[in-house]
Amino acid sequence: MLTILLALLTLAAAFNAVVLLRAAIAQRVWPRAEAAVLGAVVNFLDTLGIGSMAPTMAWFKFRKMVPDHLIPQTMITGLTLPTMVEGLIFLSLLGVGVDPVLLVGSILAFLAGGWAGLPLIARAKAWVVQGVVGIALLIAAGFFLLSNLDLMPVGGTATSLPPGLTIVAIAASFGFGVLINFGIGNYAPSLAMLSLMGLDPRLCFPIMAASASFAAAGIATHHIKAGKIDLWVPLSMVLAGIPAVLVAALIVKALPLAPLKWLVSVVISYTGIVMLRTAASGRRADANTQAPAPQNPATSA
Numbered sequence: 001m002l003t004i005l006l007a008l009l010t011l012a013a014a015f016n017a018v019v020l021l022r023a024a025i026a027q028r029v030w031p032r033a034e035a036a037v038l039g040a041v042v043n044f045l046d047t048l049g050i051g052s053m054a055p056t057m058a059w060f061k062f063r064k065m066v067p068d069h070l071i072p073q074t075m076i077t078g079l080t081l082p083t084m085v086e087g088l089i090f091l092s093l094l095g096v097g098v099d100p101v102l103l104v105g106s107i108l109a110f111l112a113g114g115w116a117g118l119p120l121i122a123r124a125k126a127w128v129v130q131g132v133v134g135i136a137l138l139i140a141a142g143f144f145l146l147s148n149l150d151l152m153p154v155g156g157t158a159t160s161l162p163p164g165l166t167i168v169a170i171a172a173s174f175g176f177g178v179l180i181n182f183g184i185g186n187y188a189p190s191l192a193m194l195s196l197m198g199l200d201p202r203l204c205f206p207i208m209a210a211s212a213s214f215a216a217a218g219i220a221t222h223h224i225k226a227g228k229i230d231l232w233v234p235l236s237m238v239l240a241g242i243p244a245v246l247v248a249a250l251i252v253k254a255l256p257l258a259p260l261k262w263l264v265s266v267v268i269s270y271t272g273i274v275m276l277r278t279a280a281s282g283r284r285a286d287a288n289t290q291a292p293a294p295q296n297p298a299t300s301a
Contacts, residue, residue: 001100005107005210006091012217013084017238020081023224024235031236035065035078039237040244043082045260046187047089047248052079053185054140055264056237057133058271065233068278069126071133072183073223074230078237080213080220082245087213089249090206098203099160105170107211110186113177114215118222121181127282129182130275136184137272143188144265148258156198165197177215186212 038059046052056075060066066074095103121129161169172193176186190208195201223229 001104002091002095005095005104006088009084009087009091009210009213012214013081013088016084016217016221017081019221019224020077020231020235020238023227024231027231029230029232029235031239032232033236034063035233035236036240039078039082039239039241043079043086043237043241044244044248044252046079046083047086047245048252048254050261050264051140051185051187052083053183053187054137054144054268057137057183058268061133061271061275062267066230067126068133068275069124069129070229072121072129072181073226073228074233075183076180076216077220077223077229077231078234079241080216081238082241083209083216084213085242085245086249087206087209089245090209093206094203095206095210097159097200098206099166102161102166102169103207103210105166106173106207107214109170109173110177110180110211111215111218113174114180114219115177116174117178117181118219120178124182125282125286127279127286130282131279132182132184134272134275134279136179136182137268137275139184140188141265141269141272143192144261144268146192148261148265156195157200158198159200159203161194161197161199169194169197173211177211180212180215181219 038056042052042055042059045055053075056079057071060071060075061068124132160166173186173190176184176189180186187208190211191201191204194204194207220234224231
């Protein structure tokens with residue numbers, strides 16, 4: 001089963017790479033330094049356990065690199081291929097120790113949720129996306145705080161879960177798949193949930209990375225073909241992110257990350273609050289636009 005998953009993930013990564021490169025060549029876009037540095041940093045840290053989505057969203061907002069309503073789509077497209085490399089590495093190193101029912105079930109459920117959520121992000125108004133992203137950032141900041149205070153993950157030593165908890169974990173993976181379309185990553189919630197259920201925290205990594213990899217491959221390909229995102233950002237992130245993942249996973253392997261986690265939690269908290277304020281302003285403007293104009297008493301008499 002593990003060999004099949006690795007082969008399928010390799011094929012999916014190759015297909016996504018071809019789609020991205022062909023679109024980039026057609027649009028004549030070139031990588032740029034800022035997005036490349038961002039891709040290298042967030043993917044390096046993601047491989048070591050910090051997560052990449054929240055810091056990427058925060059930087060996009062802070063630097064105004066991407067319109068707010070296109071942040072999730074651009075971010076997913078730029079993080080997909082490096083995440084797939086992570087998935088291949090974690091599956092190869094740790095996948096053999098995970099219960100195959102939990103692993104495959106979580107992947108399939110997350111994939112289904114990812115596709116189910118695509119129409120939601122396509123139809124959502126800009127202020128809705130801003131609001132969801134803001135909430136996602138604050139939730140991520142909360143998980144960072146728990147991690148910094150050594151309250152997460154508690155974890156255990158189990159390599160599998162009882163049938164009831166396995167069903168709950170797979171069902172939750174579907175929900176996480178829906179939310180990834182809005183930029184809410186599965187790293188922190190999956191790690192917290194599975195660790196609290198007693199699973200060995202190390203074995204959460206192949207589940208999280210493989211689930212995100214398979215789902216994001218299809219989602220990113222959809223966004224590339226839709227042609228709404230500026231491809232220089234994700235192209236730059238991919239080209240720098242893949243080497244960063246390899247360096248982190250195969251050479252560095254571990255770093256003292258506690259001070260950096262505190263800094264990241266402060267930055268994404270501030271960005272989340274700013275994003276929610278922007279969403280509130282957009283909602284008010286939208287409501288004023290849709291409100292009927294007051295009638296003139298003189299003309300209505």
